[in-house]
Amino acid sequence: MARLFVTRPEQDAGATARRLAELGHRAILAPLMEVRVLPGPALDLAGVQAVLLTSANGARALAERQGRPVTGLSVLAVGDATARAARDAGMGHVESAGGDVDDLARLVGARLTPGGGALLHVAGTKVAGDLSGMLAAAGFTCLREVLYEARAATSLPESARRALAEGAADGVLLYSPRSAALFRDLARAAGLGDALGSLTALCLSAAVAAGAGGGWGRVAVAERPTEDALMDLIRTLFP
Known part of the structure; x- marks a missing residue:
């Protein structure tokens, strides 16, 4: 053991x-890390074609900020654990990239088109990788919303x-x-x-x-x- x-x-x-x-x-x-959802109003999701989640914390933070399950939008998650958290939060149409932010960017390119609307990336105050940059280079509009912080012990x-x-x-x-x-x-x-x-x-x-x-x-x-x-x-x- x-x-x-x-x-x-x-x-x-x-x-x-x-x-x-x-x-x-x-x-x-x-x-x-101690995760805290940042205060603020519910997000306006008009014109958003998909939500991008790079952590389970983001899934929980979005659900808490909205005050209700996010349905009717595609939700693309970086990995399986994040996808499970999204489903647990009541989100529909969830798909996992099964990897890292590079895999998530590839999944976006395979499933979505730039003309379909903006992408909402739910993030924390500390961001790993350059998801927004990769997607912008592919022609997408990616809106990053910082909804939580992870305070270090x-x-x-x-x-x-x-x-x-x-x-x-x-x-x-x-x-x-x-x-x-x-x-x-x-x-x-x-x-x-x-x-x-x-x-x-x-x-x-x-x-x-x-x-x-x-x-x-x-x-x-x-x-x-x-x-x-x-x-x-x-x-x-x-x-």
Whole structure:
């Protein structure tokens, strides 16, 4: 049984912990971000042909801001977890790109036309990749609406700090360059930088691995930037 830190926000960590339990592993919850929906009125969706979601947080934020399910529009999600969050929020016509923002841009090009109307990209205050730029280059009008912020933790949760100090963990699941760098920096700030040498950094993508930097026992990258691929990686490394 591997003991693995789960760094996702609380809203998503439980589902990941259950998936790890199904594989026979134990999750140590260590959320690094607190997600807050920004206040504001419901969005005017007139003239919008599709909603683009690059995180599950965006799906939940849009539903909360609108105050009702968003129906009647195509919803294109970056990956399967984001698509599930959109469906859970009552959105219809949801399709997953099954990857990263590059895959999402390709899906937009395959499903939509620039003349069909504007695209609404629901985003947080920190944006990874240049989805708007890629779509603009293809002739689309992409409107970015910042609906939420992910506030970074200022210290490791006590349970995570204790597990790291006692050598009671084998790896850490890392989902973004920002959270990867944050886990590393918070461990060092707690005087536990050397303890990273006993952990496997399980990274969603090469960009996440770059954010994680050095000092780990080993760094492993999922074949695709999806949680399914990350679970496959865990099966391989911790059979």
